[in-house]
Amino acid sequence: MPSVLIxxxxxxxxxxxxxxxxxxxxxxxxxxxxxxxGKENEKGKSINLALGFRALSTLETxxxxxxxxxxxxxxxxxxxxxxxxxPVLEKLRGLNEGDFILTINRHKLCQFxxxxxxxxxxxxxxxxxxATIFDTEKxxxxxxxxDGQIHAKGDLILACDGAHxxxxxxxxxxxxxxxxxxxxxxxxxxxxxxxxxSSDLKPGIHYSWRTNDLIVVALVNRDQSLTGE
Numbered sequence: 001m002p003s004v005l006i007x008x009x010x011x012x013x014x015x016x017x018x019x020x021x022x023x024x025x026x027x028x029x030x031x032x033x034x035x036x037x038g039k040e041n042e043k044g045k046s047i048n049l050a051l052g053f054r055a056l057s058t059l060e061t062x063x064x065x066x067x068x069x070x071x072x073x074x075x076x077x078x079x080x081x082x083x084x085x086x087p088v089l090e091k092l093r094g095l096n097e098g099d100f101i102l103t104i105n106r107h108k109l110c111q112f113x114x115x116x117x118x119x120x121x122x123x124x125x126x127x128x129x130x131a132t133i134f135d136t137e138k139x140x141x142x143x144x145x146x147d148g149q150i151h152a153k154g155d156l157i158l159a160c161d162g163a164h165x166x167x168x169x170x171x172x173x174x175x176x177x178x179x180x181x182x183x184x185x186x187x188x189x190x191x192x193x194x195x196x197x198s199s200d201l202k203p204g205i206h207y208s209w210r211t212n213d214l215i216v217v218a219l220v221n222r223d224q225s226l227t228g229e
Contacts, residue, residue, distance in 0.1 A: 001026055001122070005141050005152050007131035007167050008160035009033075011049075011106065014113035016158055018062050021120030028152065029123070030143050032130035032161075037111045048219050048227045049109060050075070051102040064116060071112065072104030073222060078206035092206065101206075103219045105227075131161060134170040141167075191218065191228045201226060 004020050006013045009031030020027045051059075051072070059065040076095065080088045092101060117123045126143075129150070133142040134157065141157055143150040159167035163181070171177045201207060203220040207228075210216075218228030 002156070003028070003154040004156040004158060005131075005154040006030070006158045006160055007141065007165075008162060009114065009125055009127070010160065010162065011110050011113065013158070013160035014110060014117055015058065015062075016160060017117035017123050017125070018064070018113060018120075021117055021123040022062065024122060025156075026154075027117070027120070027123040028154070029117075029125045030129045030131045030141075030152075031125060031127050033127065035114075035125075035127045036107060037114065048103045048221075049106045050219075051104060053099065056102060062116070064113075068104065068109065068112070069102060071108060072102040073203045073220065074100040075103055075204055075206050075219065076100045077204065078208065081207070081209045083211055089205075103221075105221075130166070132166050134159075134167045136170065136174050188229045191216070191226070 001024060003026040004016075006016055006020075006027065006029045009017075009029045013029055013031065017027050017029050051068075056065055056068075059068050076092060076099075078090055078092055080090070095101070114125060118125065126145070129143050129145040131141055131143050134140075135142065139153065139157075141152045141154070143152055157167070159165050161167060168179060172179075201218070201220050201224075203222065203224070205220065207218045207220075208215060216228060218226050220226055
C-alpha cells in the first residue's frame, strides 16, 4: 500500500487526507497546531469561507457536498450600499442557473474534514508536530515533535503548510526551483454582530457598504448573526 506524508492539517491538508484515505493510501498528517476540534475560538482568520463551484465539486467527489451545504448558507444575491445612493440588489456575477456560493465557518469546516478523514483507518493525524525540513537528497521529511525529532519517509510528500511553507523553503535549494509570493497591501479587521443587531439582514445575501477608502462586507449566518470584514 503506497504512503503519503502531508505537511499541514488545515483545510487543504485535511481534504487531501480524505482523498488519499479514500484511495486506500497510508496517510500521515503533521500539523503544528493543536487539535482544533471543540475549540470554537481557534486562533486564525474567522472570516467565513466562500465555496464556489470548484470547492463544491471537490466535496461532491468525496461524497461530502450535501453534508457541508447543511453547515453553511447558500448565497445567490448581493446588496450594495454606497454614500448618497439607494441600495442595489443584484445577482452574484458568474453564477449559472441553480448555482450558488456557499458561505461557511472555516473552523467548523476544518473540524468536519478532519473527522471525515479519520473515518478511514489508514489515516492518522499528528498534532503539535511541525514539518520543518524536506531533505531533497534522501527524500526524508524532518518533523519536530513534542518528544523529539521524526525522520519520516513516504512515496509522496504534500506541502499543505501554508504561506510560510517549510517544505517550499527547503525546495529553494534545488537547482531550477523558484516561486513568487506577494502580499496584498491592505489590511482587514474581523467584525461580528449578534442576532439582535442583525435581525433585519437576511441569509443568502452578500452585503457590502462602501465609502471612498473603505469597504465592509458581511454575510449572515444560519443563526442570524453576522460575520464580516
